[in-house]
């Protein structure tokens with residue numbers, strides 16, 4: 001009988017501002033899914049392989065299934081403008097350990113404008129946390145408005161930072177026109193189950209051919225001090241506060 005699976009693994013990106021819990025979210029997914037799915041991970045950091053080392057130290061997957069891309073520049077560059085290093089890492093993992101079911105790609109922590117190219121991932125999660133402030137969800141941007149899933153993370157911290165989680169989720173829902181929003185905390189097992197259920201449902205849609213990758217949209221124009229030697233016409237002007 002022919003193998004009904006698509007020719008390659010589902011590629012799922014996780015983006016969002018620095019420290020919002022992207023690596024922790026990947027660790028949750030690896031722990032929950034590696035029992036019955038073949039997984040691999042690609043991490044992106046600007047100057048280190050810290051996120052990959054964190055995941056290897058957590059023992060969530062065999063160490064060799066976790067690859068680090070050192071972007072050396074704005075994290076968005078390597079997931080959006082010139083995706084070659086990430087694509088190489090994903091394809092190497094598939095070649096060495098395939099057939100895989102799911103490859104998770106973690107963006108280096110960036111700002112609200114960073115999203116993955118649809119040429120790199122089939123779907124993407126955008127991760128905010130309550131510690132960034134309850135009004136962040138209202139600020140919009142391509143990831144908040146159009147990622148396949150928006151996570152409002154670390155809800156256990158809400159009482160300490162004065163954030164009204166239902167309000168923040170409602171704001172996010174309003175910004176997303178019906179796309180899903182998930183309030184998440186590592187201290188709330190039901191929320192973690194909600195995350196893994198969403199990924200399993202996405203994988204089922206991908207395998208059946210029902211999932212249509214969508215592009216949340218490009219980064220906003222901005223400027224900064226380093227150059228983008230391999231950038232392809234990415235506009236860089238305007239807000240000099242961006243990394």
Ligand SMILES: Nc1nc2c(ncn2[C@@H]2O[C@H](COP(=O)(O)OP(=O)(O)OP(=O)(O)O)[C@@H](O)[C@H]2O)c(=O)[nH]1
Nearest residue numbers: 017018019020021022023024108109154157185186
């Ligand atoms: N209270 C709380 N802390 C969390 C939760 N998830 C992650 N953290 C903590 O948040 C901090 C940042 O988490 P990471 O997973 O490293 O975040 P990240 O987005 O990968 O960080 P960068 O890769 O540096 O952008 C760590 O100290 C985590 O332990 C959560 O659900 N609740």
